[in-house]
Amino acid sequence: MTDTRERILDTAERLFAAHGYSGTSLRAIITEAEVNQAAVHYYFRSKEALLEAVFLRRTEPANQERMEMLERCERAAGGNAPELEDVIEAFVVPAFRAACDPGKGGLVFRELMGRLYAEGDMLPRIVASKFVPMLARFAVALTRALPDVPQDELFWKVHFAMGATAQAFRGKTDWQVFDRARLDNADSELILRRLVAFLSAGMRAPVTAVREREK
Amino acid sequence: MTDTRERILDTAERLFAAHGYSGTSLRAIITEAEVNQAAVHYYFRSKEALLEAVFLRRTEPANQERMEMLERCERAAGGNAPELEDVIEAFVVPAFRAACDPGKGGLVFRELMGRLYAEGDMLPRIVASKFVPMLARFAVALTRALPDVPQDELFWKVHFAMGATAQAFRGKTDWQVFDRARLDNADSELILRRLVAFLSAGMRAPVTAVREREK
DNA sequence: GTCTATAACTTGATAGAC
């Protein structure tokens, strides 16, 4: 069949998401996808290249959309600084939506995205470099939206925000301390709104407002 | 020598932090620690048990401190609801400080903590279960500190907050879009203040305040 | 408690017939 390649991608996506990169063996993928031993090395030439393919398949279009969304909101602002919420939405919404709707991938890729966001070193820098131009654009927009925040503080806020976003993508916890509400059955648009609200407030929060206290 | 055990723990901590659990082989640990092949299986009985030991060595005391700090701030509040910032600090500060100061572990364990927080499934649930009682206590305190936030919304906010905290622990990014400021050379108390400010604001942010907008 | 040796298995990757 000609969809062998796709079946490998789908299965790899699922297993990488579930067990991580080094936690998933090519043989596990081969077995679950019910393809031939050599197929993986035929279509992709290595395990690493397979991960890249899995990753870029969904990431590249989402990044495209992010840029468009950012440009659109910057144009709408005219010469003024863009609204913080808009910048954050431009970054978060395309990836999140993409990770929700595609008939097949859905939750699975979201899980994988969370893992990759969080680990940061699972992808070789070559792939990460595909993100840098986009991230740089967002860094500028953020700086304009938050002109009073010094750069090194902004760095940390972005850092925290990336972590929160990654977790939003993952949507699973083993700690059943609140009894309910997994990503599986939750309204993803509502989650998005909550995430944007959370991030915006966090980014704006003045650090100096934290009162001094005794240890 | 009698510090063989400790040397294994230290090395394992470092390598798990750098490459993840399945990305680290026992042989790599054995080699770097310069101990004998069989030593790991003698002191710990499996790779998994070794990870648990690495994890609990620093985690158990920190969790103890978290509980104490929470109780202290609840007592200070008398019958009233505890202050949000205090609850967050009680959760974040002990682990973060512990991960900063111990002469040896320092940055390394922080990196590992970030990884484990983010992955969530690297530790077997048996170990995770050691956390549940503490987390449940914090869930109650949070609910009291934020009485107007419905439970399922609170669940998500905690979810986001855990992600941001995990990222704060990791403190490394490959995306050099802001040119500077790594965890390595940053003032950790300042990071803590920033994190607490970020989380508090995010937790308090009313979701309904996010204005409607066209996609 | 420390060591060497090795068992028992899984890994990523390839060669070459069809």
Place this chain on the structure above:
DNA sequence: GTCTATCAAGTTATAGAC
């Protein structure tokens, strides 16, 4: 493009001498 067969290396874990 698909298959089987297999390699070389690396893996966790154990047995048993000292």
